[in-house]
Amino acid sequence: MTYCLAIRCDQGLVFASDSRTNAGVDHVGTYSKMFVFEYLDDRVVTLLSAGNLATTQQVVATLKRQAEDPQAVESLRTFKSIDEVAGYVGRVSRHVQSTDGAAAGGLVDTTSTFIVGGQIGLGRADIFLVYPEGNYISCSEQMPFLQIGEIKYGKPILDRNIHRAISLEDAARAALVSIDSTMRSNISVGPPVELLLYRTGDLQVFRHQTFDLDTPFYAAVKEEWQSALRRALDNLPRFDWE
DSSP states (O other), X not given: OOEEEEXXXXXXXXXXXXXXXXXXXXXXXXXXXXXXXXXXXXXXXXXXXXXXXXXXXXXHHHHHHHHTOXXXXXXXXXXXXXXXXXXXXXXXXXXXXXXXXXXXXTOSOOOEEEEEEEEETTSOOEEEEEOTTSOEEEOOSSSOEEEEESOTTTHHHXXXXXXXXSOHHHHHHHHHHHHHHHHHHOTTSOSOEEEXXXXXXXXXXXXXXXXXXXXXXXHHHHHHHHHHHHHHHHTSOOOTTO
């Protein structure tokens, strides 16, 4: 399993992902689920993935290969908006899934889900969730974030704290807490944690960092959040019999 999320606020975009690809009593695998296409001329595109690892690798390899081919009719370089890029990723993903699924005789789940985000030129910085079927949706103004994978444990933090006017750094801290809450409740989500911040209009990544459990900043965020929850519980109203 996995957990990835993206947040869109007035200042820019935040992307976060765990790195666990397989979990069991005697085996844990890790693999980055965040892919950044920053070398493109007038655009930055970030991809988060959840699902079949082979499908993800083939989709990313196809995107890279076509982006480097000046003769490609469709590539990350040719589209004028992020929503068009989302549709393109959906088509590539659907093709890979159908090819691999047919080869496996339908016995293997080859589906993958993606979050695609970034900015092209003067267009809007945006995020989209691309389903295995190839269709996609954007986040809403009322709920400006998207999640894929094991979403339920980290969603309450986002529901209560994410809004359009939140600062980029506060959104990033909320993303880290959301992932940490998920890791505490589900063994299939695990470190390292990747975090990327993009400021609207920059057309280049502002910050891209990786955190292990013992990274000082990440450890401090975890400890402060846990302490704050305990203080909040202690400060709740007393029952009338106490």
